[in-house]
Amino acid sequence: EPEVTQTPSHQVTQMGQEVILRCVPISNHLYFYWYRQILGQKVEFLVSFYNNEISEKSEIFDDQFSVERPDGSNFTLKIRSTKLEDSAMYFCASTPAGTRTNEKLFFGSGTQLSVL
Amino acid sequence: DQQVKQNSPSLSVQEGRISILNCDYTNSMFDYFLWYKKYPAEGPTFLISISSIKDKNEDGRFTVFLNKSAKHLSLHIVPSQPGDSAVYFCAASYSGNTPLVFGKGTRLSVIA
Numbered sequence: 001e002p003e004v005t006q007t008p009s010h011q012v013t014q015m016g017q018e019v020i021l022r023c024v025p026i027s028n029h030l031y032f033y034w035y036r037q038i039l040g041q042k043v044e045f046l047v048s049f050y051n052n053e054i055s056e057k058s059e060i061f062d063d064q065f066s067v068e069r070p071d072g073s074n075f076t077l078k079i080r081s082t083k084l085e086d087s088a089m090y091f092c093a094s095t096p097a098g099t100r101t102n103e104k105l106f107f108g109s110g111t112q113l114s115v116l
Numbered sequence: 117d118q119q120v121k122q123n124s125p126s127l128s129v130q131e132g133r134i135s136i137l138n139c140d141y142t143n144s145m146f147d148y149f150l151w152y153k154k155y156p157a158e159g160p161t162f163l164i165s166i167s168s169i170k171d172k173n174e175d176g177r178f179t180v181f182l183n184k185s186a187k188h189l190s191l192h193i194v195p196s197q198p199g200d201s202a203v204y205f206c207a208a209s210y211s212g213n214t215p216l217v218f219g220k221g222t223r224l225s226v227i228a
Contacts, residue, residue, distance in 0.1 A: 004159070033215070042118070043160070043205060045215035056215060091159050104150070105216065107159030 002026045006092050006108035013082055013115055021077045021111045023092030032075045033093040033105065034067065036060075043091070049075065082115045089113075119143045120208050122219035131228045135193040139206030139219055142187065146208040150216065151180060151191050154203045163204075164191070196226045 005024040013019050025032050034046040047057040049067055066078045075094075079086055089112050093105040121140045129135045139149075147168040152160035166173040166180045166189070173180050179192045193200055206219040 006159075009157075035218075040220075042120070042220045043207075043218035045217070048215060058215070093159075104162045104165070105160075107152075107161065109157060109159045 004092055004094055004106050004108035006090075006111050008111060009109065010112045011114070013113070015084055015115055016081050019079050019082055019113065021079075021090050021092075021113070023075045023077070023108055024073050025075055025092065025094035026096070026106055027073070029094035029096045029106070031055075031095045032067075032069070033095075034077045035091045035093060035107075036088040037091070037110075038085075038088045046077070046090075079113075082113075084115050087113055087115045118219075119146075119217050120206055120219040122204075122206055122222050124222050125220070126223040126225070128225045128227060129196045131198055131226055132195045135191075135196045135200065135224055135226065137191040137193075137204050137206075137222050137224065139189045139191075140187055141189075141208050143208070143210070143217075144187065145210040146217075147211055148209050149180070149182060149189050150207045150209075151178075152205040152207060152218075154205065154221070160205055193224075196224075198226050198228050200224060201226045 007022045032049040035043050037043045045058050047061045048055045064080045068076050089110045091110045092108040150165040151163040153163045154160040164175050164178050164180050166182050171182050182189045203221040203223050205221045207216040209216050
């Protein structure tokens with residue numbers, strides 16, 4: 001069964017450093033998302049991406065964050081200068097074309113980001 | 117601002133009994149509700165959904181009930197199995213391709 005793949009599974013970085021989290025969405029999906037979950041808190045929406053541009057973003061997704069689809073398969077989340085409060089599990093998700101984009105997201109297994 | 121609330125962080129149930137997970141929401145604009153299940157070291161996986169035009173949706177052992185007047189939904193698992201032990205997230209959205217809003221999750225433990 002096709003799945004969303006995220007790498008790395010764990011990322012440790014120093015405060016102020018840049019990190020890039022990588023995702024390979026399911027191949028025939030056209031809508032891509034990043035969500036995150038700080039330990040003990042709810043899963044929070046960061047950004048949605050369609051047709052090579054951001055379609056929606058939350059207040060969390062400030063100028064320190066960016067997303068990119070550098071080729072036909074990868075979808076990346078970059079945090080330019082990490083802060084302690086960026087420590088969280090980051091989930092990539094995708095949905096196929098032809099569905100309501102908020103239906104039935106397919107999630108990756110996540111990248112645990114730890115900012116020291 | 118918790119638009120979707122799961123007030124029980126954990127729940128323990130005997131194998132074979134019914135598990136009932138509850139979820140409340142505050143935004144009356146929500147018209148689509150989903151439950152996701154998450155095992156450790158995995159991402160959430162879709163379990164079942166319900167549109168606001170319905171009050172019940174059933175899929176095998178899983179049934180979701182929606183009470184719009186109370187802004188409440190619940191997930192029933194009957195019979196519960198040890199493999200159902202996971203964190204269950206309630207999520208909601210409204211028309212227009214808005215992002216899902218999740219609750220904090222409820223950890224279900226099914227005891228053999």
